[in-house]
Amino acid sequence: MANIQALDPNASPLSYYGWELRRRREAHNLKQSQLGDIIFCTGSLIGQIETSKKLPTRDFSERVDVALNTDGVFSRLIGLVLHSQLPAWFxxxxxxxxxxxxxxxxxxxxxxxxxxxxxxxxxxxxxxxxxxxxxxxxxxxxxxxxxxxxxxxxxxxxxxxxxxxxxxxxxxxxxxxxxxxxxxxxxxxxxxxxxxxxxxxxxxxxxxxxxxxxxxxxxxxxxxxxxxxxxxxxxxxxxxxxxxxxxxxxxxxxxxxxxxxxxxxxxxxxxxxx
Structure with a gap:
């Protein structure tokens, strides 16, 4: 959990995505494994995305939106996250x-x-x-x-x-x-x-x-x-x-x-x- 606490939401779109995912998950009183069960993935994957170690997919984002009732927040964020993975000059x-x-x-x-x-x-x-x-x-x-x-x-x-x-x-x-x-x-x-x-x-x-x-x-x-x-x-x-x-x-x-x-x-x- 220490790595999650140290995550800077201003570091990058991917970092903000992870920070926001953790914030929303905890607001629903869900452990990583519990959210994983709801959206059919592992708690380990949730943790990796929350700490910016794994890139979320569009399908993952849509399932999180449904599970956490976020009104499309993560479906909108994923576009910024993926765009940020392109080379800076491109x-x-x-x-x-x-x-x-x-x-x-x-x-x-x-x-x-x-x-x-x-x-x-x-x-x-x-x-x-x-x-x-x-x-x-x-x-x-x-x-x-x-x-x-x-x-x-x-x-x-x-x-x-x-x-x-x-x-x-x-x-x-x-x-x-x-x-x-x-x-x-x-x-x-x-x-x-x-x-x-x-x-x-x-x-x-x-x-x-x-x-x-x-x-x-x-x-x-x-x-x-x-x-x-x-x-x-x-x-x-x-x-x-x-x-x-x-x-x-x-x-x-x-x-x-x-x-x-x-x-x-x-x-x-x-x-x-x-």
Whole structure:
């Protein structure tokens, strides 16, 4: 219990979540094990979350809200907690991504984060964040919620053929990831095009980038390096990159032909070869 008493609610969103969970639990005169029984988890897990040693999930938060009658407090807090797990340099972009009404992205090597499966994301993040892969994966999956909301942004994705062929996490993970891309064929606000190797040189040879559009704010161009992201609303940059992206869309395979290529790669490269 000493570790719980020493917890500083101002240290981070995760610390505040744990502090508030303990406060609410004790207000109901419940031991950790008793609350665990109510929401179908162990008392040890409750203790780890209260002391910021374990990241809560959205499902956990919703069950706690019901058990402690908190009127959605923890369901609201979990968004802040997961956002705080993103790299500090990436958080400003994530905040703008949520507000965007139209997202255009070119990805030179990997599938765009909003379309990644959990296993694919986990395999990628394990390379650079081996000690926090669970937290980083949860934060990335939390970003994907914007595609499931009542008013999702329009999302246009141009993927280099390299993203289909670069094996991430093994053949089973890649097969599931490509199957996920095919699930978006009938999505009303998502379009996916593949830029084949055969096009040769193109307007995005410098690498991946995103363009965000908003209802009332200027467009934003975003690009990132290994450990930092760069956003700009410079009108000349937006003009050049928007025109370059339009050329990419015109050069890439149609969404229908792209889906056919994704399906072919999924079967021929990652299918059952026994």
């Amino acid at each position: 958080q400003p972009y994530a905040e703008m991504e949520v507000k965007a009404t139209y997202i255009s992205t070119y990805q030179a090597q990997v599938v765009y984060g909003l379309l990644q499966t959990e296993e694919y994301a986990r395999a990628l993040l394990r390379v650079d964040y081996p000690d926090s892969v669970d937290e980083m994966t949860a934060a990335r999956l939390n970003r994907q919620r914007i595609l499931k909301g009542e008013n999702p942004p329009a999302l246009w994705v141009v993927l280099s053929e390299a993203a289909l062929l670069q094996e991430v996490g093994g053949r089973d993970v890649m097969r599931a990831q490509l199957a996920r891309l095919l699930e978006f064929r009938d999505a009303p606000w998502v379009q996916i095009q593949v830029l084949p190797f055969s096009v040769g040189q193109h307007t995005a040879m410098m690498g991946s980038f995103n363009l965000l559009r908003f209802e009332d704010d200027p467009d934003i161009f975003y690009v990132e390096s290994y450990d930092q992201g760069h956003m700009t609303a410079n009108p000349q940059v937006i003009k050049e990159r928007s025109f370059g992206y339009a050329r990419l869309q015109a050069t890439a395979l149609s969404p229908e032909d792209s889906a056919a290529l994704i399906a072919r790669v999924m079967e021929e490269r990652y299918g059952d070869q026994s």
